[in-house]
Amino acid sequence: MKSLTKIIFSPKHIFLVDGLGAAYSATMLGVVLAAFVPFFGMPTAVLYPLAGTAVCLAVYSLSCHFLKPRRWQTFLRGIATLNLAYCAASVVLMSLYWDSLTIWGAAYFVSEKFVVMGLALQEFSLSRKS
Template identity: 45%
Template sequence: MIQRKNIFLIDGLGALLSAALLGIVLPLFHVGIPTTTLYLLALIAFVFSLYSLRCHFVKSQRNLWLKLIMTANLLYCALTLFLVVYHWSTMTYIGAIYFLGEISIIVILVWIESRVL
């Protein structure tokens, strides 16, 4: 099981990876979602990474900070799912696999985070 002290680090590094993929890699390919939307999702993921990495070094009120990022992650998943459904007619297989995979990983992470609380 993931150690409590590392949960924010894992969340932050995962969000940073998402930001890089969404903002740098995916715009190079046609995945079915407009590039400007990919950049918006990348910006959100980057902000989440800054938040989680900061929380990794803060020792007070960790349960509150964890609940906030869990909620934010689930809202991000809802937004991403909405965008996938909205752009489904233009979505490529690679795009669908990426976004459904990202949503799945985030939901699993939120479940793990809920076990850490």
């Protein structure tokens, strides 16, 4: 299992993992959660901008994966910083709409923050090693 983690969080794959994760978040926010607002509790006026942001992050990361910039560490620090900013914005929006969130909505947003923050920390670490 440790070797799988090393493969996933390698310079060769980290932008792909980030980009696919951001695309997944965009789909969840803009399609799934938006279709079931009463179940999750977050209004579409919040979900759509978050989904749009996730799309932009996916484009950034996937572009880096396919274009393979020479100074990839700088780009990796960039996406890590943007991921943390996305998390901070999401936490602020969660607090503003906390009363309308259901347990399922809160669970989705809290778990997403843990995943994205963990990824960002791995990205910062990887950008310093190579």
